[in-house]
Amino acid sequence: MDAYGHVNNTEYLAYLEEARIALLFQGAADAGVTTLLGQVVVVRHEIDYRRPLEFRPEPILIDTWVTGIRNTSFSLGYDVRDENTLYATAATVMAAYDAAAEATRPLSERERSWLETLRDDEA
Template sequence: MARHVFRCPLRWADMDAYGHVNNVAFLRYLEEARIDFMFRLAPGEGDASFTGGSVVARHEIDYLRPLVHRHEPVVIETWVTDISVASMTVRYEVKDEDVLYAKASTVVVPYNLAQQRPRRISAEEREFLEKYRDDEGVVAA
């Protein structure tokens, strides 16, 4: 199956005192990749698509190697491993061509902002997500 590829720029402010990208910055990188994946590529408008709202229910990150600040962007591959009635699990790899810096997952829940409550994944959203589903693509540490 397909993976969404996002090239994320590194910022000077992302570094910690040791010259590595701070662990919190990784969450921002994952957010940027996820938003690019879900909002730019997802179909529809309003409550009929992810642009109508979603919330993060869980993050999990395994830091594998330090990422040092540089001018070149880091690649974040994004795909989906689980799709339920009202949530999905998005997986990520933060990497260069030959180095894996982190792997992560996020449980995302579609959310109706007007009603302030979770909602079900629409048929249109499910069709979109299925194109990026890869249960076999989970990389071990």
């Protein structure tokens, strides 16, 4: 909580991270794509705060989708909301990463194909 009684802006990054983990690690693994686990890094975040979010026991929904796919990276879009209110929109750029080489790597065809199933350029 911040001084105004709202969820602190930095907490939104944690919310986005939880949504990304569910999508990229659990969702991808369920689809048989395990190479994204631990092999992607955040390159950029962008958040537009639409309305103050106050503490509440009810869950917040985070819709997440793919907005773009490139050679070594992809972009995600998010809506942070409940059933009635949009609190924030956000975007993240992720890069496929080879830890041994300490460098980005091309997305595999299997990764690209799975990411494409989540793509919504108009959302």
